[in-house]
Amino acid sequence: MSNTSSKVERINEILQETIYSIENNKEEISEIVEYARDDVKQIEKDLCKIKERVEEIIKEVDKLEIEERKSRSYLSNVSKNFNIYSEKDLKQAYDRANETRIRLLLKREEEKRLIERRKEQEFRLKSAIEVYKKAERVRKSVSVATEYLKGNLDEILFTVDHLNKRQVLGIKIIEAQEEERERLARDMHDGPAQSMANILVKTEICERLMDIDIKKSKEELQNLKTIARTTLKDIRKTIYDLRPMSLDDLGLIPTLERYIYNFIDYTGIDVKLNVLGDVVNLNSTVEIAIFRIIQEALNNIFKHSKATEARIVMEYSPTRLNLSIRDNGIGFNIDKVNELGRDTTGGFGLINIRERVELLKGNLEIKSSPGKGTRINIFIKLPEEEN
Template sequence: MSDSVLDVKRINQILNETIDTIEKNREEIFEITEHARRECKNIEEELEKVKIRVNEVVDEVDNLDLEDRKSRMKLATVSKNFQIYNEEAIRKAYEKANDLRVLLTLKREEERTLIEKRKELEIRYKESLVVLEKAEKINKQVGVAIEYLKGNLDDILLAVDDLSKKQYLGIKIIEAQEEERQRLARDIHDGPAQSMANILVKAELCERLIDSDKDRAKHELVNLKDIAKGNLKSIRKIIYDLRPMSLDDLGLVPTLERYIYNFEKENEIHVNLNTLGDMNNVESVIKIAVFRIMQESLNNIEKHSHAKNVDIRIEKTLTRLNLIVDDDGDGFDISKNPIDRDLHSGGFGLISMKERAELLNGKFKITSSPGMGTKVYLSIPLSEEENVHEGE
């Protein structure tokens, strides 16, 4: 057995021991992250209540201050014209002015206390956000480390031509996967999971009310139905974000049209889609690639370009499927931001689109210049000899 094989086995042994140690502590890290998230949410809710109360007390202080001035003016008038007012009227005017002064002092003290509490909660909330961000970052990094260490080092050593670039790309892919898992966990926790808990509470309430208060039970059942509908809508959105089922059920073009419709509703950007050719027989793997590259292109446009209009053209010929995404945004100097450099500068959007195209033996290109917008070109072969499934 060669020294290189022994080295690989020893490295894999070390990796397995490292993975076991990290995985034992990952659950505790996850609990810390969830605790930080709950603490952040609790402080946010308490801060909102204090803000509402501060506004109420400020209004009360203003009203009491106005009444106090009026009562003091009344007392001054009564005291000045004592020959007109009797002793009882003077006494009442004095007591009212004194009571208002005491109440105003107490309210001002309450206002001061609440404002101090609001400031304290705002500081705590900012600090809790920092803690949560750090906890999520550590949790993600641990997940990335575990997944990356679980990789087959033998295959990496044998298959990677440019080791540093491929390792970095692997880390970026795993980071994207970990971020997607965290996003999915948050979406389920904040949406369907809480809705299901609410459904259980409503169901128990209806069970108790069904014999004693049928009208209220009926009202609660209507609310229960609305919650279930909202929950179903949230679950469908999560599934759609993972992989649009309409790609298989309706096809590529209807799925793109639906995504563009929702994109236009959420952003002040007009998108024009033109298609040429029959897209019904396009392979599933190609449909997914076209959808994801268009999705990533629109995300980049929304985040960076300040574009108002986007033209998307999809053309299917006998041998190729071509996609062009053209926007009228700010554009950028492509010589200063080449795709190959995007990998090591921390970006993953462009390199992920390029990798998708190359996996299908396709071509991917971006043209742009400052003030002239950006064009994304994608061309994927459809002929059997070029198809990725007929590879070597």
């Protein structure tokens, strides 16, 4: 009886922690919604300016066309009446006509570029509005879920009569989180990332068309291309962090190798991955959870340990997966971190790892002391379908 009571209490703790986590994330989601709304307003403002400029350019082109026709007519008249006009008059008329023609060509080219920018900005506005609407729907859904959990907590506890139901509930939560991340990653990939790639193409086209002050124009275009490439790289990194699509295509191990490669390049920490035993294709939810555990552990090492080396060992056996993550960093006092709990960033990172391990019905061991590095051992029993 006491064992059942302790299980129910633990379930209660998990649900309370879930509510706490959702409440904390609500602020971040609200910030995303506000950012999306501000982005829409800024794009609308920029689009309005571009439209005003297009109208001004069109008027200037119309004036230049009239001026160009007059200059050509005057040049024709001077050419025909060479007995009336001098050679100097003819040269001036020709220079004037040629200058007007060049100004007209440049102004038409500027008009063409502005119209292209207007189309791109209109497309960006459409995409930004879609992102804003989706973010708003997510915020409403999270609020509804929070209120539901708060209002039905006792009912949920009564209906959960076995410890295995905790695992099912946890996996469903992970699946919902990953599905939302996948949708957001797909939206960003199809929207902002494609727009950034299009900017690179447009800059190269403009670079070829520019024929005035070539040196300066090329410098500006090169700067723009650098900014665009950096933005594109950041967006794609965000996409990868939200949902590593290679998990579905390549599997867990290749995805980890790629992530570790990028982690080494970004942090300078030497990370080695050693895989033992026969690799088993696990359930996608389990693979995602393992990936997030390793991701969180490496993030803690980078932020807090001051380590120069880290080692990850994954051992597959017929019945379970053993995972070991260790570093040569400064270590920490485990008791103090447990006491501080969520009040410290490092403690919160370990809590995230612990919660994911528990949701997978696994065991977690943390060994650390000041000056002696940290070692995390995780043992996850594989479901029968994987066995």
